[in-house]
Amino acid sequence: MAILYNMFKLLIIGQIARVGYFSTCQAIFLRPAGRPPGPHLWRHRPADIATIVRRALPCVCGPGERSRIQVKEKILWLSIAICENVCYCQTNDVIRYWGKLLMIKQKKSRTVSIRITKEHESMLKKLQGVSEMSQTDVLLKGLEVLGGYVGAESEKASLGEKLKELERAALEHAEEIREIRKKEDVIRELVKELKDVDRIIDKHQCEPSALIQILLEIQSEKRWLSKPTLIWVAERLGVPLSRVMHIATFYKAFSLEPHGRHLAQVCLGTACHVRGAQQLLNKVSMALGIRPGETDSEMKFTLKTVNCLGCCALGPVVMIDEDYYSDPSVDELKQIADDLE
Amino acid sequence: MMKKLATREDLEKLRKELQDRSKKIKRWVAVCSGPGCHVHGSGEVAKAFMEEVAAQGLEDSVRVRATGCHGFCEVGPVAVIFPERYCYVKLRVEDVPEIVGKTLKKGQVVEDFLFMDETTGKRILYDEEIPYYKFQQRLLLGQHLQIDPRDVGDYIAAGGYSALAKALFDLGPEGVLEEVKAANLRGRGGGGFPAGIKWETTRNAPGEPKYVIVNADEGDPGAYMDRGILEGNPHSVLEGLIIGAIAIGSTQGFVYVRQEYPIAVKNMQRAIDQARELGLLGENILGSDFSFDVKIHMGAGAFVSGESSALMTAIEGRVGEPRPKYIRTAVKGVWDKPSNLNNVETWANVPLIINNGADWYSGIGTDNSKGTKIFSLVGKVKNTGLVEVPMGVSLRKIIFDIGGGIRGGKKFKAVQTGGPSGGVIPDSLLDIPVDYDELNRVGSMMGSGGMIVMDEDTCMVDVARYYINFLSDESCGKCVPCREGLRQALRILENICAGKGKEGDIELLEELGSFMKDASLCALGQTAANPVLSTIKYFRGEYEAHILEKKCPAKVCKELISFFIDPDKCKACGLCFKACPVDAITGGKGLVHIIDQAKCIRCGSCFSVCPEKFSAVVKLSGEPVPEVTPGTKMKKKAKGEKKCKK
Numbered sequence: 011m012a013i014l015y016n017m018f019k020l021l022i023i024g025q026i027a028r029v030g031y032f033s034t035c036q037a038i039f040l041r042p043a044g045r046p047p048g049p050h051l052w053r054h055r056p057a058d059i060a061t062i063v064r065r066a067l068p069c070v071c072g073p074g075e076r077s078r079i080q081v082k083e084k085i086l087w088l089s090i091a092i093c094e095n096v097c098y099c100q101t102n103d104v105i106r107y108w109g110k111l112l113m114i115k116q117k118k119s120r121t122v123s124i125r126i127t128k129e130h131e132s133m134l135k136k137l138q139g140v141s142e143m144s145q146t147d148v149l150l151k152g153l154e155v156l157g158g159y160v161g162a163e164s165e166k167a168s169l170g171e172k173l174k175e176l177e178r179a180a181l182e183h184a185e186e187i188r189e190i191r192k193k194e195d196v197i198r199e200l201v202k203e204l205k206d207v208d209r210i211i212d213k214h215q216c217e218p219s220a221l222i223q224i225l226l227e228i229q230s231e232k233r234w235l236s237k238p239t240l241i242w243v244a245e246r247l248g249v250p251l252s253r254v255m256h257i258a259t260f261y262k263a264f265s266l267e268p269h270g271r272h273l274a275q276v277c278l279g280t281a282c283h284v285r286g287a288q289q290l291l292n293k294v295s296m297a298l299g300i301r302p303g304e305t306d307s308e309m310k311f312t313l314k315t316v317n318c319l320g321c322c323a324l325g326p327v328v329m330i331d332e333d334y335y336s337d338p339s340v341d342e343l344k345q346i347a348d349d350l351e
Numbered sequence: 352m353m354k355k356l357a358t359r360e361d362l363e364k365l366r367k368e369l370q371d372r373s374k375k376i377k378r379w380v381a382v383c384s385g386p387g388c389h390v391h392g393s394g395e396v397a398k399a400f401m402e403e404v405a406a407q408g409l410e411d412s413v414r415v416r417a418t419g420c421h422g423f424c425e426v427g428p429v430a431v432i433f434p435e436r437y438c439y440v441k442l443r444v445e446d447v448p449e450i451v452g453k454t455l456k457k458g459q460v461v462e463d464f465l466f467m468d469e470t471t472g473k474r475i476l477y478d479e480e481i482p483y484y485k486f487q488q489r490l491l492l493g494q495h496l497q498i499d500p501r502d503v504g505d506y507i508a509a510g511g512y513s514a515l516a517k518a519l520f521d522l523g524p525e526g527v528l529e530e531v532k533a534a535n536l537r538g539r540g541g542g543g544f545p546a547g548i549k550w551e552t553t554r555n556a557p558g559e560p561k562y563v564i565v566n567a568d569e570g571d572p573g574a575y576m577d578r579g580i581l582e583g584n585p586h587s588v589l590e591g592l593i594i595g596a597i598a599i600g601s602t603q604g605f606v607y608v609r610q611e612y613p614i615a616v617k618n619m620q621r622a623i624d625q626a627r628e629l630g631l632l633g634e635n636i637l638g639s640d641f642s643f644d645v646k647i648h649m650g651a652g653a654f655v656s657g658e659s660s661a662l663m664t665a666i667e668g669r670v671g672e673p674r675p676k677y678i679r680t681a682v683k684g685v686w687d688k689p690s691n692l693n694n695v696e697t698w699a700n701v702p703l704i705i706n707n708g709a710d711w712y713s714g715i716g717t718d719n720s721k722g723t724k725i726f727s728l729v730g731k732v733k734n735t736g737l738v739e740v741p742m743g744v745s746l747r748k749i750i751f752d753i754g755g756g757i758r759g760g761k762k763f764k765a766v767q768t769g770g771p772s773g774g775v776i777p778d779s780l781l782d783i784p785v786d787y788d789e790l791n792r793v794g795s796m797m798g799s800g801g802m803i804v805m806d807e808d809t810c811m812v813d814v815a816r817y818y819i820n821f822l823s824d825e826s827c828g829k830c831v832p833c834r835e836g837l838r839q840a841l842r843i844l845e846n847i848c849a850g851k852g853k854e855g856d857i858e859l860l861e862e863l864g865s866f867m868k869d870a871s872l873c874a875l876g877q878t879a880a881n882p883v884l885s886t887i888k889y890f891r892g893e894y895e896a897h898i899l900e901k902k903c904p905a906k907v908c909k910e911l912i913s914f915f916i917d918p919d920k921c922k923a924c925g926l927c928f929k930a931c932p933v934d935a936i937t938g939g940k941g942l943v944h945i946i947d948q949a950k951c952i953r954c955g956s957c958f959s960v961c962p963e964k965f966s967a968v969v970k971l972s973g974e975p976v977p978e979v980t981p982g983t984k985m986k987k988k989a990k991g992e993k994k995c996k997k
Contacts (some may be wrong), residue, residue: 217666226649260670262652279572280803281729283817322576322727322733323387323424334390
């Protein structure tokens, strides 16, 4: 066993870069070199992770910095990804919400990266095979050894240089993976969206004559028609995309931009017009802070004008979501807007 | 879950059962849930009725129905209590317990909620004696009071689907066709084409299958009759459609509803599902060898899609643009098959004709226009709402007797009928009888039934500009006369409204109009000039005032008016000062407020906030704004008023 430990020591010494985060680590993420990115998850028990993190700390920070990092109580999972020979520790947040990544980075949180060459990898495998230990245990042992090594402050100068180099390489790699993840997220979103679209198309038995009905349903569910949606609908129904676009741009009900969560429609029908629809439109515009056809920056409201809502006896009328209001004042409108989420 | 009706006798048995069941109910209340009353909160009122009836333990003897539009939207929410027909108006949730306790339980009237006739100052007990209803003949709208639109049982108990049985087993296709032709039912969508002849054309046209379609793409701004019927009594439309299908020999029907009417879509869909469940739709209806089914198709918001050929292309799943009609849609419509399209109201009239016979029906109305017509009476009239009158009633009667005249004691100026394809009718022609031919003669049209009343504060040039703006927006752009003609006409009208009109503009508009009439592809373009031509015909003086004197007599056109605070009337209350969005008003405590004309954007905020008793803010047009020196003290109050001061 002693031989094994020493081998592992050689393997990892100087191969730890300081890059990322230690906030709430979750799953262990393993990807052997050359394999496409994907969820090869390797999970650990919470207790093990806490130990890994605690033991890894000295080698990550160096002896002087040790006290500056605290292991948070909440750590449930440690995430280590071995991608293209770089092993990353990451948080669950990063895996699930790409958008949070930048935020975490700005907060200067940290992660552990271990660079493993092909040679090392095979060694690691050998280690496992010989010792019959789980990968966690191997890593734990290795880190333990390493911690002792760094703690003794030997070879610190050369270690620093190597660390810098490795850090750069790891950062580059992290960037690449980030790009891949971003694409993956986009694709995942897209797949979800198109699955919803598929459900609607199937409901109409894939009938080309139901094109307008399908688009109407998508519009009411998604609040807009995105480009992939339009292409997908054309593809599924076997209708030229030009015709789908013709319909999407011809009818007033469709929007090629995302709508807000709520829709305010001011009626400009004749009956409302002679009773002052234009003034009402100005009031609504003032209360919501947007002009007709616009959506506010928080995606809360979209303001539209319509030609007749069929409430002519009560003009001028504004319809907010499902409710009609007969000539409300600016204050009333503001109140209505505030009451909505 | 209702049992499928396999024979005509099953239907009658079910009807008998339903009627027997309703005999146990001593009283019922019909709470209007039409679009007008809904905005006034009738949903809560109906709910309160149901809860209160349950709370007072009257569930067995009293029934609450949330019905379709009764018509009198102005005084909503309205509730009518049967069998007495007491009519309560402007109800609030708080009023409900008293009504349930007194009227529904004991039959006592609660005076406070009755309709008050302003001219006599008396309260009116029964709905049919209210002047608004008294002069109407509510063949279609009257049914709404008896029926919960969500309950097919109500419709059947009220005699529903008996016309269908009669058409299937007694009359047969030829008989139905003869009956409808003899009744001379004309299309209620605007054109007024005899429905019987159209049906016959489709019936005789080669090609199978044949289609029947309900046009509920009510795009005319200012009209909501179809919405009223579809929401209030969808089964009547459905029954009419099935009868039409029998006569024509169709197996598939469509209902084309605009998506702006979600409740109409919902109620219609429910009606179709219920009818299917009862075997009134589907294979072998009522045990006959006739099969028929209906699909709903939603419109996506395009005015031109209400045109027959455009509507049919939309049903095919393509863009709803019209095509040249060398061959009519009755012969080649949806997927080039014979297709018969009729308006909601036309279909709803069919069961009446079949049930009561053509002789009865043709006894109502004028020589060439039979039956009743629903109008949406809106605009500056006192009583707004849906009005159903026999053809041939004069406009004056509709606007003054039923509508109660103009609001706010203003003077009547004109009434606009027929939507964007129609025209305006001035004071001098108010006595013409309302039927298809008379309205066409005076340069307007029946249209689908929008009737927008305008008073002296409405600028006719602005109205023409409004319609042309609407139409140029809605023109599909397929044919040049409509697309370009409207664009040019709009530019000229906008110039006139902005005070940049030139001499010769009126003649140019007339020329453009006649050109569009001759050369456009579909009815939208052919009739698009009507609003302009009819306003020029009857209100040429107003156009000339805009062009020559740069004055808007009705004080509407923004660029031609200015707001002015009368220093003699201003009480320095500061309301306008606060309301002005651009800080154009200066003034102070005890000082007359003054509008800086250079800053003023003419939004009218000051005009609307100035208290009526002061009326210090006035609109001026065509005259210079008088100078007022800043710092002028406001006029002292009269001695008696001083005491009020703290």
